[in-house]
Amino acid sequence: MQNENQVEKINRHDFLKKLGLSGASLMAVYCGVTMTSCKNEESTTPATSTGKTVTFDMGTTAYAKLLTKGGYHVDSANSIVIANTSDNGYVAVTLVCTHEGQLKVQYATNKFMCTAHGATFDNKGNALSVASRALTTYKVSQTGNVLTVTI
Ligand code: FES
Known part of the structure; x- marks a missing residue:
C-alpha cells in the first residue's frame, strides 16, 4: 500500500499508454500529430533515378524565369527544383x-x-549546413530554350 505522501513516478510513455494511446496514435502524440516531423536524416531515403524525362520550355511564361541567373522553378508534381545558377549553369x-x-x-x-x-x-547539391547529405541531382540538357531533366 502506498503512503499518501509517496509520489508515483510515471514516465510520459506510461502515462500516454494509461490514457489508452498506443502504436501509431502514441507516435502521433510524440511527433506533434504529423509523423513527418519525427523523421531524422538517417531515415530519409534519397531519391532514386527513374529515367523519366521532364521538359521545361523557357519560351513559355511558366518557365521564363529560368532564363535569368538566380531564377528557379519548383515542379511539385515531379519533385524537382531546377535553377539557373551563376556558377554551374542549370542544375536540377x-x-x-x-x-x-x-x-x-x-x-x-x-x-x-x-x-x-x-x-x-x-550549386552542386552538396550540403552546406543543417543537413549532412547532398541533395540528389538530376541530369539537365538544353536544346534552344527547352531544358530536359532526367529524373
Ligand atoms: S527538412 Fe529540415 S532543413 Fe529540410
Missing part, C-alpha cells in the same frame, strides 16, 4: 530535403535551401 535537384525529408527545397542567393529548418546546399 530533388525537392526532398536530405535533412528530414520535407518537400521544401527552393533556390535563393546562389544556393539551394530548405525552408523547413534552414538547410543550405551549394
Whole structure:
C-alpha cells in the first residue's frame, strides 16, 4: 500500500499508454500529430533515378524565369527544383530535403535551401549546413530554350 505522501513516478510513455494511446496514435502524440516531423536524416531515403524525362520550355511564361541567373522553378508534381545558377549553369535537384525529408527545397542567393529548418546546399547539391547529405541531382540538357531533366 502506498503512503499518501509517496509520489508515483510515471514516465510520459506510461502515462500516454494509461490514457489508452498506443502504436501509431502514441507516435502521433510524440511527433506533434504529423509523423513527418519525427523523421531524422538517417531515415530519409534519397531519391532514386527513374529515367523519366521532364521538359521545361523557357519560351513559355511558366518557365521564363529560368532564363535569368538566380531564377528557379519548383515542379511539385515531379519533385524537382531546377535553377539557373551563376556558377554551374542549370542544375536540377530533388525537392526532398536530405535533412528530414520535407518537400521544401527552393533556390535563393546562389544556393539551394530548405525552408523547413534552414538547410543550405551549394550549386552542386552538396550540403552546406543543417543537413549532412547532398541533395540528389538530376541530369539537365538544353536544346534552344527547352531544358530536359532526367529524373
Ligand atoms: S527538412 Fe529540415 S532543413 Fe529540410
